[in-house]
Amino acid sequence: MTKPRSRRGGGRPTIADVARKAGVGAITVSRALRAPERVSEDLRRQIQAAVDELGYLPDPNARALASARAEVFGVLVPSLTNSVFAEVLRGIYDSLSDSSFRIQLGNTHYSGLEEERLLQVFGPQRPAALIVAGIDQTPVSRRLLETAGCPVVQVMETGPDPVDMMVGFSHFDGGRAATEHMIEMGYRRIGFIGARMDPRSQRRLAGYRAAMEAAGLFDARLITTTPVPSSVTLGRELFRDALAKVPTLDGVFCNNDDIALGVLFECHRASIAVPKTIGITGFNDLDMMEVAFPSVTSIRTPRYEIGRRSVAMALAAIAGKRPQEPVVDLGFELKRRESTAR
Amino acid sequence: MTKPRSRRGGGRPTIADVARKAGVGAITVSRALRAPERVSEDLRRQIQAAVDELGYLPDPNARALASARAEVFGVLVPSLTNSVFAEVLRGIYDSLSDSSFRIQLGNTHYSGLEEERLLQVFGPQRPAALIVAGIDQTPVSRRLLETAGCPVVQVMETGPDPVDMMVGFSHFDGGRAATEHMIEMGYRRIGFIGARMDPRSQRRLAGYRAAMEAAGLFDARLITTTPVPSSVTLGRELFRDALAKVPTLDGVFCNNDDIALGVLFECHRASIAVPKTIGITGFNDLDMMEVAFPSVTSIRTPRYEIGRRSVAMALAAIAGKRPQEPVVDLGFELKRRESTAR
């Protein structure tokens, strides 16, 4: 006659089963698992044996309920397929895979409202930390983050007023560095081509503008943008528009590498010489920019590292060790390549 | 004098607060939220008012513990940055964003052992469904899936022996169709270039081989593969190797579009005419293949749709409506483009 199993449990061993088998109290098992140093050597071994024998695995839901903390990192990104965010996500994932923290994913689709909604939904779960892309949260989102009761890391950009912590770099400086490089290489009628135009793209554009104005080269007609999501196809189209608008164009700084690639392909197709007739600079430095023909100058951004660092900071904060400097600027690097080697 | 707050709760309103305010029992609130039709019109309104006023949001952890079911979809992919899986993930995410299901992410890094570990970790959470990439689980993983007690969808491929449900297409047929197309276009010394060589790549290779043998064109020296992860850079290198090995090569079927792009760029660099001297076919049909110059022939695969469909099937199964046919083949499409238009 079997012991009547509880109505709901699937029959998995619970902490009570382990405790019984090891001849100790449930709480001791709990401690042995979470803070082994607080349990005597002896009991620890007995408990471990019981755990192994029963194949016991703690129930994260019960744990979260009892401790009012889920071992979950909430991660909010604006896109899953944009490889920039995919790499940030990979950095976050890799840094978390040794721990018992899970990742709960949120895709804001570049929408502030959707971000608010997701933050609202993540809240009741009491995540251990929140990592969000960008620094331009709505006032509502900002308050939700401030009252989340857990470490918060804003990633991709740095700025003056962190909710809690920040890891990123200056998109303005990146845009300016790219543009200054092209000016230095002798380009004069340098266009800006940008899609999506989210806040980070806007700041790259501002950097472009600053550099152009400083050189006395700025001309509003050189700017071609669209709110439409970025793609290689769109890069081609925007380049055509830009060229139609300003036939004397001799270079383009592209919002990102997808656009740059579209420009490059269109140049091939239209037999426009790169870098001679048109110079091209991209942004992010995807793997393929180095292999492209001609290879494409770009701004290397530390996406993966941003992901890793954000987790490191959050983990430290969870452990009570807040960093000296809550805002970390990981910088960027200009990769000079053939596409601007006039 | 404030009512002594419980020691742990963060002070958020609970279902009991709502029940008190609405003058009903807690369970009625619970029902009103999950199955409104089972509560009278009147109470439903009162409860809704109380919920709104208090800003009540159910605690998913408590809910999961009480019901022995978390509203979580466990999703296992081999890579976060490979855009193929990023798109599957996006499809899954988009299909779930109307619901209250969360996504818990697992990255297997193409490792069967890591997949086992993740399945083990996901188990105790009692996910509502499991979506896993591939059909080649280890015996251990397979048993974990079979005993997970929730709907399971294997995605990306179809095969004869589903754990539960499957959505995908035949990589063998895809590889064969691509190769047959090249043969039809007049190519004879068609190489196969592949990186990573996971099970899906292997089956594409098998399809290539079948087509080549059927045409009496097969030659083992035409095959160039490596277990190294795929990249555009690698595509260039493998193409060089292939060409060194077989100077008479007149075409290549690439394992995926990254490789194909690397080949294309190398052809540009080495002034090899495409499609005249070398024909190129890729696999997956990324956005940029159509824009590339020359545009690249590829096999269009329904990644996003696979994600959506997998969720639809899982959701139906959760609702007790299992599909007639547990294995769904979404097919693929050959996109004939300039790179093979000899």
Place this chain on the structure above:
DNA sequence: TTGTAAGCGTTATCAT
């Protein structure tokens, strides 16, 4: 249709 009682599996509290 609504409510009462009893957990769900774990950890916090307080005591020993």
Place this chain on the structure above:
DNA sequence: ATGATAACGCTTACAA
């Protein structure tokens, strides 16, 4: 260092 007890916030089972 260890344990008894009472939550944690919700849902299941059953009763009315």
